[in-house]
Amino acid sequence: MKDVAARAGVGLKTVSRVVNGEPGVLPGTAALVQRAIDELGFRRNDSARQLRTGRTAGIGLVMEDVADPFYSLLNGAVEEVARSHGSLLFTASSEDDPRRESELALALCSRRVDGLIMVPAAEDHTYLLPEIAAGLALVFADRPPVGLTADTVLVDNAQGARDGVAHLIAHGHRRIGYIGDSSRIYTSTQRLSGYRQAMAEAGAPIDESWIALGPSDQARVGDALDHLLDPRREYPITALFTGNNRLTVAVLRELAERQRAQRVTGVPTPGGTPGLALVGFDDFELADLLTPAITVVAQDPAGLGRTSAQLLFARLAGDGSPPRHIVLPTVLVPRGSGELPPPD
Amino acid sequence: MKDVAARAGVGLKTVSRVVNGEPGVLPGTAALVQRAIDELGFRRNDSARQLRTGRTAGIGLVMEDVADPFYSLLNGAVEEVARSHGSLLFTASSEDDPRRESELALALCSRRVDGLIMVPAAEDHTYLLPEIAAGLALVFADRPPVGLTADTVLVDNAQGARDGVAHLIAHGHRRIGYIGDSSRIYTSTQRLSGYRQAMAEAGAPIDESWIALGPSDQARVGDALDHLLDPRREYPITALFTGNNRLTVAVLRELAERQRAQRVTGVPTPGGTPGLALVGFDDFELADLLTPAITVVAQDPAGLGRTSAQLLFARLAGDGSPPRHIVLPTVLVPRGSGELPPPD
Numbered sequence: 001m002k003d004v005a006a007r008a009g010v011g012l013k014t015v016s017r018v019v020n021g022e023p024g025v026l027p028g029t030a031a032l033v034q035r036a037i038d039e040l041g042f043r044r045n046d047s048a049r050q051l052r053t054g055r056t057a058g059i060g061l062v063m064e065d066v067a068d069p070f071y072s073l074l075n076g077a078v079e080e081v082a083r084s085h086g087s088l089l090f091t092a093s094s095e096d097d098p099r100r101e102s103e104l105a106l107a108l109c110s111r112r113v114d115g116l117i118m119v120p121a122a123e124d125h126t127y128l129l130p131e132i133a134a135g136l137a138l139v140f141a142d143r144p145p146v147g148l149t150a151d152t153v154l155v156d157n158a159q160g161a162r163d164g165v166a167h168l169i170a171h172g173h174r175r176i177g178y179i180g181d182s183s184r185i186y187t188s189t190q191r192l193s194g195y196r197q198a199m200a201e202a203g204a205p206i207d208e209s210w211i212a213l214g215p216s217d218q219a220r221v222g223d224a225l226d227h228l229l230d231p232r233r234e235y236p237i238t239a240l241f242t243g244n245n246r247l248t249v250a251v252l253r254e255l256a257e258r259q260r261a262q263r264v265t266g267v268p269t270p271g272g273t274p275g276l277a278l279v280g281f282d283d284f285e286l287a288d289l290l291t292p293a294i295t296v297v298a299q300d301p302a303g304l305g306r307t308s309a310q311l312l313f314a315r316l317a318g319d320g321s322p323p324r325h326i327v328l329p330t331v332l333v334p335r336g337s338g339e340l341p342p343p344d
Numbered sequence: 345m346k347d348v349a350a351r352a353g354v355g356l357k358t359v360s361r362v363v364n365g366e367p368g369v370l371p372g373t374a375a376l377v378q379r380a381i382d383e384l385g386f387r388r389n390d391s392a393r394q395l396r397t398g399r400t401a402g403i404g405l406v407m408e409d410v411a412d413p414f415y416s417l418l419n420g421a422v423e424e425v426a427r428s429h430g431s432l433l434f435t436a437s438s439e440d441d442p443r444r445e446s447e448l449a450l451a452l453c454s455r456r457v458d459g460l461i462m463v464p465a466a467e468d469h470t471y472l473l474p475e476i477a478a479g480l481a482l483v484f485a486d487r488p489p490v491g492l493t494a495d496t497v498l499v500d501n502a503q504g505a506r507d508g509v510a511h512l513i514a515h516g517h518r519r520i521g522y523i524g525d526s527s528r529i530y531t532s533t534q535r536l537s538g539y540r541q542a543m544a545e546a547g548a549p550i551d552e553s554w555i556a557l558g559p560s561d562q563a564r565v566g567d568a569l570d571h572l573l574d575p576r577r578e579y580p581i582t583a584l585f586t587g588n589n590r591l592t593v594a595v596l597r598e599l600a601e602r603q604r605a606q607r608v609t610g611v612p613t614p615g616g617t618p619g620l621a622l623v624g625f626d627d628f629e630l631a632d633l634l635t636p637a638i639t640v641v642a643q644d645p646a647g648l649g650r651t652s653a654q655l656l657f658a659r660l661a662g663d664g665s666p667p668r669h670i671v672l673p674t675v676l677v678p679r680g681s682g683e684l685p686p687p688d
Contacts, residue, residue, distance in 0.1 A: 058451060060434075065420065066416050066420060066423065067420030069629075071416075072411045072415075072416040075411065075437075076409065083439070083444070088447060088451050090434040090452070091410060091434070091435045091436065093420070103432060107402060107432050111434075111455040111456065112455070252630075253632075284630075285593065286596075286630045289597065289600055289634060290630065290633060
């Protein structure tokens with residue numbers, strides 16, 4: 001703060017007023033201070049607030065579910081960036097409940113975090129407008145905000161799903177089932193549209209009964225599989241695309257149980273004969289060590305966390321450019337389950 | 345607060361003073377208020393503080409690494425209990441760094457959480473004594489505190505490891521390797537002592553070169569395996585016990601890579617011939633779907649989180665009994681890799 005005061009040619013008290021948004025500073029003087037701050041790369045998080053309150057700087061992360069490996073990797077990457085900026089990270093789970101999300105976000109604000117990274121569950125984020133006006137730095141990750149414009153880092157969900165389904169088509173499949181997340185979730189609708197695009201591009205008609213959307217729990221996925229693999233179907237599916245790693249794991253567990261219990265004879269399993277080809281959106285631990293290994297469209301949850309956190313700290317360092325919209329690519333990782341040919 | 349005031353026969357202001365630890369209340373009156381609070385099960389978290397500050401009640405969880413599935417399951421269970429008590433949960437990762445741990449714990453206190461659950465990394469927790477004196481409710485999970493007495497919830501690490509190693513012995517193994525976490529970590533030393541106990545009980549001498557302690561990264565585990573499986577050993581190990589799920593996964597990945605690359609001929613792999621039997625401490629996702637499926641000593645990270653959180657909220661509800669020490673059991677889950685016999 002002393003450096004900023006010296007550079008702007010004003011007193012410490014004036015810098016403090018500008019930084020804390022207090023009245024009593026002429027607009028021209030405030031602009032001088034702001035320019036000095038920008039030039040010096042003055043960081044609000046390790047200076048004014050901290051000096052004033054005696055608190056260590058901190059940022060908040062609100063996401064769906066810490067117990068999901070996707071989010072725990074994202075969280076780990078945000079933590080690493082926060083640490084490198086001398087800031088603490090406080091994380092909270094919305095459990096995909098819009099009311100919980102707003103409670104958590106506002107509670108973090110009232111506990112004086114300098115910035116927030118949100119994986120939003122709510123369908124309206126205007127409740128954050130007063131916080132933004134009060135100086136909160138805010139980045140949305142994985143899903144865009146609704147009702148306001150802010151820095152946003154997404155994954156190219158539609159293109160990723162399109163690549164995965166096109167990969168199955170390239171291996172001879174035309175009847176491809178789709179088990180996805182609830183259509184209420186942004187990423188889920190994007191991925192479903194990628195599936196539709198790939199099928200349309202290949203001239204492969206979609207039977208709407210091949211598409212099963214809903215939560216990731218075992219029971220729902222089991223029901224969806226019963227329906228998709230019903231032996232009475234005249235034209236059974238020969239391949240399956242799953243919309244996230246929770247669903248892929250649930251599908252694998254269901255298929256293994258059927259195989260073990262022989263509950264239904266002739267149910268195709270990945271690697272069995274006839275083999276059901278499978279590509280999943282999201283990589284997951286041990287996918288490469290299963291038999292067959294599971295082909296996935298890998299997104300980079302750590303990259304998503306890292307990029308979001310870097311953007312947040314750039315804002316905290318004074319970057320006042322217009323809100324950015326960053327889209328991260330996915331990578332298709334062929335491992336075996338997605339290259340199984342359809343039965344003749 | 346009105347109910348407490350009515351029951352104690354004092355004014356609201358007096359209750360407020362007692363709850364907030366302000367002076368100006370006679371000891372006898374304070375005792376009356378305290379009794380009324382105890383009788384009514386008055387919860388500090390959803391009353392006094394919240395009314396006073398306008399903040400939603402919140403608790404904090406400080407743990408080693410949110411990206412580790414063990415901790416994300418623990419976190420999810422704490423979140424569930426917090427939610428059922430109308431409280432928010434803020435989580436932070438110490439990354440097993442004692443200085444980071446104390447920064448995070450004190451930062452959460454200064455941000456007015458009502459209670460803290462700690463998976464401690466520090467080797468001295470006396471820095472928390474002033475917070476406890478100021479009314480902080482505190483529970484240690486997974487590892488005990490050092491330098492103070494507080495509610496603690498642990499897993500029976502020694503007994504769990506003993507069960508796992510005894511299981512290998514019961515299947516005919518006498519030369520059993522041990523890959524464990526750093527000896528600096530409480531759970532690691534407990535598990536190693538369980539290994540030693542089981543071996544001693546079976547009258548199986550331990551070659552100290554079978555024991556490899558250190559971090560869970562792939563490179564370290566690869567080196568440890570090179571050493572353990574060195575073909576020049578006169579009496580090679582026939583079984584392996586791994587000290588946590590990160591290590592088990594790293595071992596499986598290393599063995600699979602060796603098998604693929606045929607870097608060393610004749611390296612035993614689980615399920616190969618000759619098979620290296622394997623039991624891991626900690627369950628992990630997909631352990632049951634690998635070939636062979638992996639036998640584990642399962643602890644219950646969700647139970648650990650749930651028990652710790654329930655204890656914390658009991659304290660916040662006024663439970664003033666002496667600090668408790670709870671030890672949760674483990675369960676041996678035989679799945680295949682731990683039942684492989686030694687080669688003749």
